[in-house]
Amino acid sequence: MSHGSGCSSCTRPTIPGADQRQTSGNPVSSGALQVNPELIMRRLSAAFLLLAAMLLTTAVQAASPEEQIRERLKESLPDMPVDSIRETEREGLYAVQGGGNLIYATADGRYLFTGQMLRLGDDGIANLTEQTRTRQRRQTLSKLDSGEMIRFGPDEGGVKADLYVFTDTTCGYCRKLHRDMEALNDLGIRVNYLAYPRGGPGSKGARQLNAVWCSDDRRSAMTRAKQGESVSAGQCESPVQSHFRMGRAFGVSGTPALVTESGRMIRGYKPPRVLARELGLDG
Numbered sequence: 001m002s003h004g005s006g007c008s009s010c011t012r013p014t015i016p017g018a019d020q021r022q023t024s025g026n027p028v029s030s031g032a033l034q035v036n037p038e039l040i041m042r043r044l045s046a047a048f049l050l051l052a053a054m055l056l057t058t059a060v061q062a063a064s065p066e067e068q069i070r071e072r073l074k075e076s077l078p079d080m081p082v083d084s085i086r087e088t089e090r091e092g093l094y095a096v097q098g099g100g101n102l103i104y105a106t107a108d109g110r111y112l113f114t115g116q117m118l119r120l121g122d123d124g125i126a127n128l129t130e131q132t133r134t135r136q137r138r139q140t141l142s143k144l145d146s147g148e149m150i151r152f153g154p155d156e157g158g159v160k161a162d163l164y165v166f167t168d169t170t171c172g173y174c175r176k177l178h179r180d181m182e183a184l185n186d187l188g189i190r191v192n193y194l195a196y197p198r199g200g201p202g203s204k205g206a207r208q209l210n211a212v213w214c215s216d217d218r219r220s221a222m223t224r225a226k227q228g229e230s231v232s233a234g235q236c237e238s239p240v241q242s243h244f245r246m247g248r249a250f251g252v253s254g255t256p257a258l259v260t261e262s263g264r265m266i267r268g269y270k271p272p273r274v275l276a277r278e279l280g281l282d283g
Contacts, residue, residue, distance in 0.1 A: 065107035069094055072109030088117070088128065095132055100249035102129060130265075137250050138263030146192075148239040150218045152181050153190025160188030161279040166196035166247045166257040169212065169225040170205040173269040174256045178226045183272040188281060193222065195243040196255050206240055213238035 063071075066085045073080055073096070081098040085105075088095050093113075094105050104113040117128040141164055153159055163184075167174045184191060195213065197206035208225055214236035215221035225231045247257065251265065258266040258275070266278055276282075 065094060065109075068107065069096065069105045069109035072105075089119075090117075097132075097136070100245070102132060133251055134263040134265075136263070137259055137265070138261070140246065140249075141259065141261070141263065148243075150193040150213070150222050151190060152185065152193070152219065154185045154188060158185075158188055159190045160281050162190050162192060162261050163275070163279070164192045164194060164259040164261075166194045166243070166250075166252050166255055166259075168196055168198050168205050168255045169208050169222070171198065171255045175226045177256050177269055178223065180272050184275065187272055187276045189272075189275065189279065194246065195238075195240040196247040196252055196257065197240065197244060198255055201241050201244055206244075209240045210236075210238045213240060 065087070069085055070082055073082055080101070082096060083098045085094055085096050087093070088104070092107050094107065096103050096105050104117060105111065116130070119126040119128055149164075165174075165177070167177075169175075181191065195206075195209040197203050197209055199205050208231060211231045211233045212218060212221040212225050214233040215231065216233075221231045221233070250257070250259065254267070256269060258270070260266065260279060266275070270278065
């Protein structure tokens with residue numbers, strides 16, 4: 001009978017996995033606990049799997065927004081090229097560029113947005129999408145090899161501004177702009193022609209532009225083509241297709257498409273003096 005303990009049957013605490021069976025009829029002494037290896041291994045395995053799951057979850061959660069967006073696009077839009085992913089000034093919204101496209105995605109990549117991103121402020125409306133394209137154009141043009149363009153301009157010392165013009169020899173307004181070349185050069189504007197066949201790389205315009213770029217005298221060939229003359233030349237590695245892809249990436253939708261050194265797009269034909277004002281030139 002127990003005195004004051006409140007227990008009717010007090011026993012020694014047991015250790016999980018310990019076997020206190022009697023051996024050879026003798027009671028197990030207090031220092032002779034036997035451990036069940038199989039039970040211990042099962043519990044260790046369960047603990048290891050739990051730890052691994054926790055580490056995996058942590059790794060997934062630690063993936064950056066750029067990585068999550070890239071992975072989502074790879075799964076859902078495997079054919080879409082992704083050149084860059086960067087956060088916009090709107091926290092949690094990312095600009096995704098690739099293959100001439102610019103779209104927006106949430107940080108987890110679950111929601112995509114297309115179109116223009118505008119910011120409303122006290123000073124008016126800012127087109128953030130166009131600002132991004134402007135920066136992209138400027139960076140691309142700065143790396144362009146002058147040898148793949150057809151240039152019309154004043155002497156080097158007389159150049160006040162460079163204008164990059166996506167042109168098509170079959171385009172009426174492109175021909176009109178070409179007739180203004182002398183006036184443009186007199187204002188200090190150098191025209192750098194880039195090819196943009198409106199009908200695509202396999203069109204008649206593309207074949208004509210290829211002939212112009214493959215000619216021994218490209219400037220003369222460009223002038224003759226824009227006067228309606230037929231131009232023929234041998235095969236060469238012309239930049240017409242790469243220019244066309246560049247134009248698509250720049251957002252060109254028609255010709256002439258003019259791009260300033262800063263990357264700003266001027267769409268369509270403009271008279272020489274209007275262009276001079278657009279470029280910040282006197283006169």
